[in-house]
Amino acid sequence: MDHVEFGKYLSQQRELRGLSRDEVSRVTKISPSLIAALEEGQVERLPSRVFVLNYIRAYATVIGLAPEEAVLRYEEVDKATPEPSPVVLERERRKRAWVALAVVLVVLGVGALAALVMTGKAPNPFVR
Incomplete structure (x- = not known):
């Protein structure tokens, strides 16, 4: 069962x-x-x-x-029901860590670009 x-x-x-x-x-x-x-x-x-x-x-x-x-x-x-092996658990933990890191880097990149545009050091990519 x-x-x-x-x-x-x-x-x-x-x-x-x-x-x-x-x-x-x-x-x-x-x-x-x-x-x-x-x-x-x-x-x-x-x-x-x-x-x-x-x-x-x-x-x-x-x-x-x-x-x-x-x-x-x-x-x-x-x-x-078998417990997941430590190797599988570690793989899942690392995958979540990489995803979290990618999200943080994207947010920081967007923030940096917005700061540069707002200070006039970079052209606004949305204005022609």
Whole structure:
């Protein structure tokens, strides 16, 4: 079982009981987008694990499942999901750093050009 299958299990159990996502959201105070992410197995859209476990408990209680059984099912799925390797994490971190650096350099370049145009040391590129 993976996160998608676990989400399908939750949504099927909810539907069997005739409840909508909005009803579960209203009673649990969990946002509809997080309910959708949980039911669709979109782990990347979910907050940290401690919150997810509490959401699962609340969700299960509202739809009439045993909360701890639902949490155990989730933990089995979560443990089966491999963690990204340190190499992959470092690659992603470096990519974000390069993107941030590029954005800073573009902003500085535009600022420098604007300063030169405003002081009259460079012609305005927008005026003919």
